[in-house]
Amino acid sequence: MAILPIYLDPQKILREMTEDIDTKEITDKNLQDFILSMAETMTNAQGIGLAAPQVGSKRRICIISYGIYSKETEKKEFNITNYKPQNTQNSIVLINPYIIKKSLRKIVLEEGCLSIPGIYGTVKRPREIKVKYIDIDGQEVVLTAGGWLSRVIQHEVDHLNGVLFTDKVIKYTSDKPAIPEYPYVK
């Protein structure tokens, strides 16, 4: 597959609403290739999550690095239930994801974004969430997530709704824009 250029803020597509994937399309080679390319792009950029608008697509898809929850100890910390491992290279693939429940308890954590290189800041978000999505095999999954997994899913689903973490920053911890080492569209 291919490493895709990452669209940087303020590219317009980062502010657009994505469109649901037709579930009949999930087995299409075209879509499967695109998802593999997203995984390759995320790995190359050393990201822990990537949403389709970040590679210039309006498809409602995001991926999360498998590395952040692959260890048993982390599984406990991340409070994963109803999780079904998938074999799409290095990532969990969320097609048409929607957050259907958020905990009242919130937590402040630091975030960054491949589309906003060099900028980091703290963001307050619900601690736990429930997300509904279609997996790479076309099956509907409801995932309950806490910890970093919850945080990354919320950041990525925001991307699919045209929202960036900088819209929600409480305090910047680094505010010097950087030139990325990965291919990008400015």
Ligand SMILES: [Zn+2]
């Ligand atoms: Zn991001």
